[in-house]
Amino acid sequence: MKEISTHAWVMLVAAIIYWAACIGVGLYTYKKGAAKSAQDFFVAGRGLGKFVLGFAIMATTLSAWLMLGHQGLMYASGMPYLVYYIHVPFMGILGLLIFTRQWLIGKKFGYLSPGEMYSDYYESKGMRWVIALVTLLYCIPYSSLQLTGAGYVFATLTENAIPFEWGAVIMAVVVLIYVMLGGVASTALVDAAQGVLLVLGLFGICGAVIANVSPGEILTSMQSFDPKLLTMPGGNGMWFWTFTLSLALSTSAIYLSPAFTIWSFSAKSPRIFRWQAMVVWVVLIGVVYYVLSPLIGMGGRLLFPGLVKTDTLTPLIMTKLMPIWVYVIVGIGLLAAMNSTAAGYMITSGVIVSQDIYKDRFRPQATDRETVWVSRIIILAVVLFAFWISQFWKEHLVLMGNLATAFATQLSPALFGILYWRRATAKGAMYGILVGLIVAYLTFAVWKYPLNIHCAIWGLGANLLVFFGLGFISDPPSQAKRDKYDEVLQKGMAAYRKEEEAKG
Amino acid sequence: MSTVPAKDKKMIWLTVAWLVFFGGPGALLFSTPDYILGLPALWTFSIVAWAIGIYLTWWFGYKSSISNVADYED
Numbered sequence: 001m002k003e004i005s006t007h008a009w010v011m012l013v014a015a016i017i018y019w020a021a022c023i024g025v026g027l028y029t030y031k032k033g034a035a036k037s038a039q040d041f042f043v044a045g046r047g048l049g050k051f052v053l054g055f056a057i058m059a060t061t062l063s064a065w066l067m068l069g070h071q072g073l074m075y076a077s078g079m080p081y082l083v084y085y086i087h088v089p090f091m092g093i094l095g096l097l098i099f100t101r102q103w104l105i106g107k108k109f110g111y112l113s114p115g116e117m118y119s120d121y122y123e124s125k126g127m128r129w130v131i132a133l134v135t136l137l138y139c140i141p142y143s144s145l146q147l148t149g150a151g152y153v154f155a156t157l158t159e160n161a162i163p164f165e166w167g168a169v170i171m172a173v174v175v176l177i178y179v180m181l182g183g184v185a186s187t188a189l190v191d192a193a194q195g196v197l198l199v200l201g202l203f204g205i206c207g208a209v210i211a212n213v214s215p216g217e218i219l220t221s222m223q224s225f226d227p228k229l230l231t232m233p234g235g236n237g238m239w240f241w242t243f244t245l246s247l248a249l250s251t252s253a254i255y256l257s258p259a260f261t262i263w264s265f266s267a268k269s270p271r272i273f274r275w276q277a278m279v280v281w282v283v284l285i286g287v288v289y290y291v292l293s294p295l296i297g298m299g300g301r302l303l304f305p306g307l308v309k310t311d312t313l314t315p316l317i318m319t320k321l322m323p324i325w326v327y328v329i330v331g332i333g334l335l336a337a338m339n340s341t342a343a344g345y346m347i348t349s350g351v352i353v354s355q356d357i358y359k360d361r362f363r364p365q366a367t368d369r370e371t372v373w374v375s376r377i378i379i380l381a382v383v384l385f386a387f388w389i390s391q392f393w394k395e396h397l398v399l400m401g402n403l404a405t406a407f408a409t410q411l412s413p414a415l416f417g418i419l420y421w422r423r424a425t426a427k428g429a430m431y432g433i434l435v436g437l438i439v440a441y442l443t444f445a446v447w448k449y450p451l452n453i454h455c456a457i458w459g460l461g462a463n464l465l466v467f468f469g470l471g472f473i474s475d476p477p478s479q480a481k482r483d484k485y486d487e488v489l490q491k492g493m494a495a496y497r498k499e500e501e502a503k504g
Numbered sequence: 505m506s507t508v509p510a511k512d513k514k515m516i517w518l519t520v521a522w523l524v525f526f527g528g529p530g531a532l533l534f535s536t537p538d539y540i541l542g543l544p545a546l547w548t549f550s551i552v553a554w555a556i557g558i559y560l561t562w563w564f565g566y567k568s569s570i571s572n573v574a575d576y577e578d
Binding site: 079107219227230245249273282286294420491494 | 508519523524526527528529531532535536537539542543544545546547549550551553554556557558560561562564565566568569570571572573574575576
């Protein structure tokens with residue numbers, strides 16, 4: 001092994017401990033019965049508690065982008081970038097409007113996968129295929145980006161003691177082991193711990209900056225910055241109001257994707273979601289976005305003026321300003337951010353394909369044990385495919401990664417139909433999604449962001465036209481189905497009021 | 505939308521107005537190099553948006569009918 005610094009050695013040892021802990025959690029949940037039945041494996045027996053689910057939702061939402069590219073973008077953009085942060089409180093509200101209702105519907109109808117809910121409500125087998133298609137379209141490239149990114153980060157942090165390809169492989173194997181052992185339960189438990197590490201890492205980065213330049217100095221110095229950094233469209237000229245708003249909507253729409261439907265089904269109680277929204281997301285992550293991020297970005301301008309490749313800001317802060325123990329926490333936080341996002345999307349792919357394609361289409365008589373094993377095989381296949389893409393489709397990977405959230409956004413109207421709008425029809429939902437996917441692709445790859453509006457929103461606009469248009473001229477689900485859904489929601493709302501009244 | 509009471513509908517429209525104003529054109533009014541309350545104008549503007557967002561999240565979490573459900577006996 002080549003000679004490396006003490007920082008890199010300590011990082012290497014910490015990473016080994018971290019990986020061992022991840023595998024340990026997988027074994028622990030497996031022994032606790034996380035793979036005993038399909039319900040245990042796919043929705044954690046509907047038993048995830050407040051802390052675990054609260055931080056797991058957060059960790060799935062935030063990728064390593066928050067620690068790397070995000071801080072560099074604040075450096076390059078300045079204050080206009082803050083306008084886009086409206087998505088943070090908006091996601092808190094959106095989560096409350098959709099997670100609790102999905103929880104109740106999932107529990108009352110016994111759904112184990114998002115596709116089951118979509119196809120049962122819309123009374124359409126085709127919905128399962130469409131949901132599976134969209135899920136794979138965004139989960140595979142996203143997982144691929146996270147795993148290869150983790151390889152690069154690990155190679156950098158250990159000064160190439162472990163080549164990046166090997167780093168990515170080790171990371172993938174670790175994630176595979178704990179996801180395959182304990183399904184959603186182990187994914188949630190590891191994600192929750194990783195969420196804490198991620199937040200600690202961000203506080204560590206900010207702490208390193210303000211230890212060298214105080215918030216007061218940062219604020220005073222900003223007055224002498226290029227005025228472009230204080231006014232729209234920002235230092236890099238990208239933050240027109242149309243773009244901030246459309247990107248905020250697109251980012252928020254990730255909550256309507258199947259990965260979060262699985263989290264919704266897995267909760268022990270719907271009250272967990274308000275704790276998650278208020279405490280973990282809007283307040284804690286709000287502080288990260290609205291307070292730490294501008295201090296890091298603008299403080300970074302004072303400490304490292306004239307950066308051209310601004311995404312090197314976080315690595316620079318880590319290597320130049322941090323004592324070794326902070327360096328290790330932030331480094332593990334970075335790896336954790338990538339692992340948690342990849343794990344969330346890997347398990348989603350496994351659940352969707354095994355329940356919605358394999359069991360529904362090919363083996364309706366499959367036992368729980370069989371579907372759990374098929375799910376594991378699918379997760380393995382997804383990871384192998386993700387690696388294949390990263391090696392042989394490298395030039396398309398960034399494009400697919402950029403489109404991933406835009407594709408996930410297209411599921412929003414169909415979910416809105418299930419939760420709120422009884423005129424929604426299977427045809428409107430399915431064709432809306434397909435048209436939305438095509439328009440999102442065209443407004444990214446062919447005509448990029450026309451009128452400075454994000455491609456996800458162009459896709460969503462076209463999707464909604466089809467969704468509402470066909471909603472009025474095609475047949476909705478049977479009256480009995482719509483009445484049953486309304487009845488469940490009405491009774492659930494009444495039961496909550498009763499509980500509150502009883503509490504006084 | 506039969507499961508959405510009138511008071512919730514009002515708050516949803518208020519949320520839409522908040523999102524559009526603070527996430528979009530409203531920012532143009534504060535797009536200036538000046539400082540407000542010791543912070544750059546757009547930073548202050550964004551923190552106000554966040555504070556209102558915290559209130560709205562609290563309302564939907566604790567006061568709303570549509571985002572609060574409980575299990576019941578069939």
